[in-house]
Amino acid sequence: MSNVTVPADESGQAWDIEAQASLSHTALARLLRRPSFLVAAFIVVLMIVIAAVPQAFAGWFGHGDPRACDLVNSAIGPSSGHPFGFDKQGCDVYANVIYGTRDSISIGLLASMFGLVMAVVLGSVSGYYLGVVDAIVSRLSDVFFGFPFLLGALVLLTAFRAHNVWTVSLAIALFTWPTLTRLMRASMLTAKEHDYVLAARSLGASDWRLIRRHLLPNAIAPVIVISALGVGAVIAAEATLTFLGVGLQQPAISWGLQLSDAQSDFQVYPHLLIFPALFLSLTVLAFIVLGDALEDVLDPRRNDD
Amino acid sequence: MTIDQTPLLAVRDLRVDFTVRRCVLNAVRGVSFTLTRGETLAVLGESGSGKSVTAQAVMGLLDPRRAAVSGAVEFAGIDLLRTHRAERRRYQGRRIAMIFQDALAALNPVVSVGSQIAEVLRVHDGASKSAARTRAIELMDRVRISAAASRYDSYPHQLSGGMRQRIMIAMALALQPDILIADEPTTALDVTVQAQIMQLLMQLRDDTGMALLFITHDLAVSAEVADRIAVMYSGRIVESGSAAEVYANPRHPYTAGLLNSVPRVAARGRRLTPIAGSPPSLTALPSGCTFHPRCPIARDICRTDDPPVLTTSPGHTSACHFAEEVHREPVG
Numbered sequence: 001m002s003n004v005t006v007p008a009d010e011s012g013q014a015w016d017i018e019a020q021a022s023l024s025h026t027a028l029a030r031l032l033r034r035p036s037f038l039v040a041a042f043i044v045v046l047m048i049v050i051a052a053v054p055q056a057f058a059g060w061f062g063h064g065d066p067r068a069c070d071l072v073n074s075a076i077g078p079s080s081g082h083p084f085g086f087d088k089q090g091c092d093v094y095a096n097v098i099y100g101t102r103d104s105i106s107i108g109l110l111a112s113m114f115g116l117v118m119a120v121v122l123g124s125v126s127g128y129y130l131g132v133v134d135a136i137v138s139r140l141s142d143v144f145f146g147f148p149f150l151l152g153a154l155v156l157l158t159a160f161r162a163h164n165v166w167t168v169s170l171a172i173a174l175f176t177w178p179t180l181t182r183l184m185r186a187s188m189l190t191a192k193e194h195d196y197v198l199a200a201r202s203l204g205a206s207d208w209r210l211i212r213r214h215l216l217p218n219a220i221a222p223v224i225v226i227s228a229l230g231v232g233a234v235i236a237a238e239a240t241l242t243f244l245g246v247g248l249q250q251p252a253i254s255w256g257l258q259l260s261d262a263q264s265d266f267q268v269y270p271h272l273l274i275f276p277a278l279f280l281s282l283t284v285l286a287f288i289v290l291g292d293a294l295e296d297v298l299d300p301r302r303n304d305d
Numbered sequence: 306m307t308i309d310q311t312p313l314l315a316v317r318d319l320r321v322d323f324t325v326r327r328c329v330l331n332a333v334r335g336v337s338f339t340l341t342r343g344e345t346l347a348v349l350g351e352s353g354s355g356k357s358v359t360a361q362a363v364m365g366l367l368d369p370r371r372a373a374v375s376g377a378v379e380f381a382g383i384d385l386l387r388t389h390r391a392e393r394r395r396y397q398g399r400r401i402a403m404i405f406q407d408a409l410a411a412l413n414p415v416v417s418v419g420s421q422i423a424e425v426l427r428v429h430d431g432a433s434k435s436a437a438r439t440r441a442i443e444l445m446d447r448v449r450i451s452a453a454a455s456r457y458d459s460y461p462h463q464l465s466g467g468m469r470q471r472i473m474i475a476m477a478l479a480l481q482p483d484i485l486i487a488d489e490p491t492t493a494l495d496v497t498v499q500a501q502i503m504q505l506l507m508q509l510r511d512d513t514g515m516a517l518l519f520i521t522h523d524l525a526v527s528a529e530v531a532d533r534i535a536v537m538y539s540g541r542i543v544e545s546g547s548a549a550e551v552y553a554n555p556r557h558p559y560t561a562g563l564l565n566s567v568p569r570v571a572a573r574g575r576r577l578t579p580i581a582g583s584p585p586s587l588t589a590l591p592s593g594c595t596f597h598p599r600c601p602i603a604r605d606i607c608r609t610d611d612p613p614v615l616t617t618s619p620g621h622t623s624a625c626h627f628a629e630e631v632h633r634e635p636v637g
Binding site: 130131194195196198199200201202203204205206209213214217218 | 361364366370391394395396397398399402403405407410411412413414415416424425428429473476477479480
């Protein structure tokens, strides 16, 4: 074998030009070629902007105050200057839908964030250390997992005195974290078995460094994707809870409240239901599409087609 | 090459037991060897012989919840098995480094290869980001990755198998270790690439004076690179000695069997002589000498007594009751 002639350097050839581009660049380029991503991103950004500065949008048709109500106009359908019509109290539905964006989006993002943070911390610690920590976290998540979400949230929110964005988000997050934590733990267990973890340890990496640098980046993707997909579901859950009367309360403005108000009359006045529901569905859908796209971005191995 | 005779690494009576579902597997059963500066020791054995587990035990990579490690792993006189975890980390990478069989699996898929090398430098040497980058590119250059700077930002899956192994080597060499453990570094590669990687490893060994613990199942490769050879079978070192001596004059029937089963140009047209049977399961090791069911010269004592390690000539040991009777098949 000693007299085998060795070709100069195998590393010189077969070099993929695309491989030289950085991760963020190729991932972004690929996403920008997907129309569904562009539409979804546009809707999500628009909703977030509306949530941040509703006053800039509410006045487009000349009646921007959601609380300027006149019973004379009760439940009048779409008309000039009031494209979405009036609700039963005679308030402008368009202004209400626009102002309702804020609470709905806030709860969607906040609850998802709470759930994600809890899942990442608890899931990675229990998956990495196993043993007692894992037993405690897993049994605790089993307990919460056992509650039917609606029933649990109903009971919890009934017990809370304040029904604002924070308490509703917390109540929702309390029932979404077990699923995410299990996913994070499972994903951590898979990541742990890889040789690169062994290789990093052979180079003297500490537990903290292993988790932060080698395990989390490889294990977190599914959890992020599921929470992003879940933003839509959380917004819908807020609407559900509010519709059932335990979510946000008047005088707050949210899509859920509007749908709740519409429940007794929507057969006669469909516009009370259609417009808030349209915004809600669009936002939920947009977050789901975005979550799907995230899945592609987070894994560099998927960027070389 | 001059070899400093005080051992850099001395492994004494290393034992590793795995407990799997209440069943104890003796993966390594009393392995002892030494390694001096600049020396290359090839640990030769088939799958399941315990060679990789030995390497991982020396590196301290076995999960203490799954594997019980006993014996001594002395690095420059300090028993690593008895040092605290945090203390031990100071040896990992800096004094003893390791490269793995499958470089794709051993590199973090979501971090660019350059930053993986740079990270080692940043963590251990506290190098600044730009200094680490420069140094990482130098290291990539040193393991002969052409256009190293342009590949700094590549991800492992974008490189060829040979290049990935070069990256692994660069990472392992980053801290200038005294000992490099190479666990079948070329098994996953094409033959031509294997030769390049071996050449590179040999050259780096000669340049840096590090010792090389080379884990392999490849008789030809170990014959070429090793100063000394240790042959493992079912968790024990059955024969060890200088490479030339072991190849010319095997003193254990297993080694002799391995050498006889290698095809030779000179013996063209003759049937190969395989070793009968297959390696024992770790859950059911044979009594006495674990090789006896496959051994052509086994006698009654082999079924009852595990042979001690005998020194057959200076520096050449064999764990066989009848070491003197073993002969390599005549070549020709």
